[in-house]
Amino acid sequence: MASLMWFRRDLRLRDNPALLEACADGEVLPLFVIDPRLWGPAGPSRRAYLAASLRSLDAGLRAAGAPGLAVVRGEPAREVVRAARAVGADQVHVAADFGPYGRRRDAEVEQALAGVGAELVRTGSPYAVAPGTLTSGSGDHYRVFTPFFRVWEQHQPADPQPAPRHDAWLALDPGAAASTALPKTPLPEGIELPAAGEDATLARWREFLERGLQDYAEARDLPGTDGTSRLSVHLKYGEVHPRQLLADLARARGRGAAAYRTELAWREFYADVLWHQPRTAREYYKTQYAGLAYDEPGELFAAWQEGRTGFPVVDAGMRQLRSVGWMHNRVRMITASFLVKDLHVEWQHGARHFLHWLVDGDLASNNHGWQWVAGSGTDPSPFFRVFNPTTQGRKFDPDGGYVRRWVPELADVADPHDPSPDDRDRVGYPHPVVDHAEERREALARWERIRS
Ligand SMILES: Cc1cc2nc3c(=O)[nH]c(=O)nc-3n(C[C@H](O)[C@H](O)[C@H](O)COP(=O)(O)OP(=O)(O)OC[C@H]3O[C@@H](n4cnc5c(N)ncnc54)[C@H](O)[C@@H]3O)c2cc1C
Numbered sequence: 001m002a003s004l005m006w007f008r009r010d011l012r013l014r015d016n017p018a019l020l021e022a023c024a025d026g027e028v029l030p031l032f033v034i035d036p037r038l039w040g041p042a043g044p045s046r047r048a049y050l051a052a053s054l055r056s057l058d059a060g061l062r063a064a065g066a067p068g069l070a071v072v073r074g075e076p077a078r079e080v081v082r083a084a085r086a087v088g089a090d091q092v093h094v095a096a097d098f099g100p101y102g103r104r105r106d107a108e109v110e111q112a113l114a115g116v117g118a119e120l121v122r123t124g125s126p127y128a129v130a131p132g133t134l135t136s137g138s139g140d141h142y143r144v145f146t147p148f149f150r151v152w153e154q155h156q157p158a159d160p161q162p163a164p165r166h167d168a169w170l171a172l173d174p175g176a177a178a179s180t181a182l183p184k185t186p187l188p189e190g191i192e193l194p195a196a197g198e199d200a201t202l203a204r205w206r207e208f209l210e211r212g213l214q215d216y217a218e219a220r221d222l223p224g225t226d227g228t229s230r231l232s233v234h235l236k237y238g239e240v241h242p243r244q245l246l247a248d249l250a251r252a253r254g255r256g257a258a259a260y261r262t263e264l265a266w267r268e269f270y271a272d273v274l275w276h277q278p279r280t281a282r283e284y285y286k287t288q289y290a291g292l293a294y295d296e297p298g299e300l301f302a303a304w305q306e307g308r309t310g311f312p313v314v315d316a317g318m319r320q321l322r323s324v325g326w327m328h329n330r331v332r333m334i335t336a337s338f339l340v341k342d343l344h345v346e347w348q349h350g351a352r353h354f355l356h357w358l359v360d361g362d363l364a365s366n367n368h369g370w371q372w373v374a375g376s377g378t379d380p381s382p383f384f385r386v387f388n389p390t391t392q393g394r395k396f397d398p399d400g401g402y403v404r405r406w407v408p409e410l411a412d413v414a415d416p417h418d419p420s421p422d423d424r425d426r427v428g429y430p431h432p433v434v435d436h437a438e439e440r441r442e443a444l445a446r447w448e449r450i451r452s
Contacts, residue, residue: 001026002170003091004084006033008102009126010095010238011057012198013064013163017124020164022093029087029170030061033080034073034183037101043356044188045325049196051183053237056197058182066169073180077108084118087170095238096122098131098271099363100278126235127268128157128242131275141276144379148272149265157243192324193359194230201234209248216256220263223317223328224402229260230326232360235267242268270368273378280377281367282348289376293446295344303433304339305353307407310424310432312417313393314338316406323406325359330396336373337387341443342434347374375447383447386440393417 005022007030013019022028032054039047058069072079084092092113097106110120125131134151135141142148187193194204208229212219219227234240242264249257274280284290303309307318317331327335332354339350347370354370355361371377397403400416409427410416424431 001091002087002089003028003093004080004087004089005030006080006092006094007031007057007069008094008097008238009236010124010241011053012201012239012241013057013060014198015160015162015241015244016095016238017161018093018095018122020161021121021123022091023164023166025091025093027087027168027170028066028166029070029083029089029172030057030066030068031070031072031080031083031172032057033076034071034180035076035105036074037105041356042361043325044185045191045193045357045359046361047183048185048187048191049193049233049325049359050237051185052193052196053239054182056199056239060163060198061169064163064169065167067171069182070172071180071182072172076105077112080109081112081116081118083172084113085116086172090118091121092118093121093123095124095126096130098125098127098275100274100281103278126238126241127271128152128246128264129155129268131268131272134272141272142269143273145266145269146379148269149262152265152268153261157246160241160244160247190323194233196237196239198239201231201239204234205229205231205240205245205248209252213252213256213260214254217259220259221330221396223331224397224399224405228329232362232365233326236360236362267362267365269378270364273368274364280371281363284376285368285371285378286376286380288450289374291450293344293449294346297345297349300343300433301339301345301349303430304335304343304345304350308430309338309434310430311338311389311393311436312403312407312410312419312429313397314389316403319406321354321357325357327354327358328402330392331402332369333373333381334387334389334392336370338389340374341383341386342389342436342439344439344443344446347371347376384444386443388436388440390418390436 003022003025005019005028010016054069062068072083080092097103113120129152134148212227219225249261304318307315309315314335317327317335321327336350339345340347351367351370354366368377372380375383393403394417403416404411409429410419413419413423413427419429
């Protein structure tokens with residue numbers, strides 16, 4: 001019997017339940033579909049990263065004896081069916097997708113496959129506990145993280161499995177479907193990305209286990225240190241599964257391991273909330289926030305996007321985002337707060353900009369991270385708690401190393417978090433585009449109007 005393994009957000013061979021299921025069936029065609037609906041909006045960093053990850057998966061498959069990864073470009077509902085027919089497959093194996101678009105797409109593919117007598121088989125998911133699994137006492141989804149976490153923690157994920165030993169791989173005849181070469185997407189000048197693929201991911205994880213985990217609970221808030229795992233992009237593309245990380249964490253002790261487990265749970269919590277309330281990908285989770293008065297994004301929004309607001313930690317974060325497709329979590333919170341509460345721009349504009357540039361761009365974590373900051377999400381930061389970018393910078397980047405790295409004009413000024421007007425003129429760094437104290441008052445006044 002022949003089947004397809006359609007890789008999406010699980011670009012790995014180890015511990016891949018859908019792949020094991022496919023291999024149990026007989027001959028397997030490993031397939032990736034470049035879907036214009038996802039490829040189109042992705043920024044240059046994410047495209048380049050995905051291309052590198054596909055190259056690594058292709059190399060892994062070849063090393064395992066397969067002719068390589070078949071890549072096709074086009075609408076999944078058409079291309080998956082064409083590929084299945086080309087090799088005579090009657091099953092297409094996938095890890096289930098829980099995002100709003102992924103669910104719609106998979107329903108369409110399932111229907112199209114049924115039309116040719118084939119079926120879509122979902123095994124596993126990108127999460128330790130699949131979205132929709134945990135419900136509160138009232139049968140509803142969890143709206144607050146802590147009770148979700150308490151129940152999530154009780155779930156014992158299955159033990160990680162090795163890569164399949166398989167010797168019956170198929171290739172796609174180049175004429176049979178819209179097959180294409182692996183995408184070559186050169187990186188625009190000035191952008192650097194982490195090494196892609198499951199081997200590079202596991203190497204990074206091992207390094208973090210040895211050198212970072214112990215101090216993670218404290219160091220994770222300091223953007224100037226290498227204090228976090230940098231695994232978000234690898235989790236996004238499924239180069240590693242959280243199950244693999246949790247298995248290692250179960251053998252580790254201390255506050256670092258506990259804190260890391262909690263962060264993984266946040267990722268799962270937001271995926272769960274989005275699964276239950278897909279509208280929150282675009283709309284306010286707490287609907288009254290749609291009534292808050294916002295400003296249209298204009299020149300100040302452009303200054304924020306380009307890292308020239310005159311607030312050093314905000315500009316450092318926005319420049320880091322463009323340079324490496326990643327931003328430290330603390331600085332994601334500071335830059336997001338600045339956009340919503342100092343510039344009074346709706347979170348959706350900022351979320352879209354982040355999703356374009358982040359290599360780890362993930363609809364659930366990003367848009368719910370934004371809503372948390374904007375005060376409109378699940379157990380959000382209260383709206384009245386407005387981050388002061390200067391004091392946040394001083395507190396979390398005490399030696400100014402982070403700001404000096406990403407805003408090199410400020411490398412030799414005396415106070416990188418609040419350069420004097422003379423220093424700004426001397427080094428060509430902008431003066432603040434707004435008065436923070438004034439905008440804080442303005443944000444709170446607007447908020448008072450929707451409270452009653
Ligand atoms: C405004 C905003 C936007 C964000 N956008 C994204 C996004 O698009 N994609 C994304 O993966 N994360 C996003 N996050 C969450 C967090 O910033 C990143 O996961 C983290 O910075 C990734 O770096 P790391 O892998 O070194 O994290 P680590 O500190 O090493 O954490 C380990 C893993 O836990 C998960 N995690 C950590 N913090 C969070 C969190 N607050 N919410 C959800 N999961 C978390 C991630 O999978 C991360 O890789 C966002 C947060 C905010 C405030």
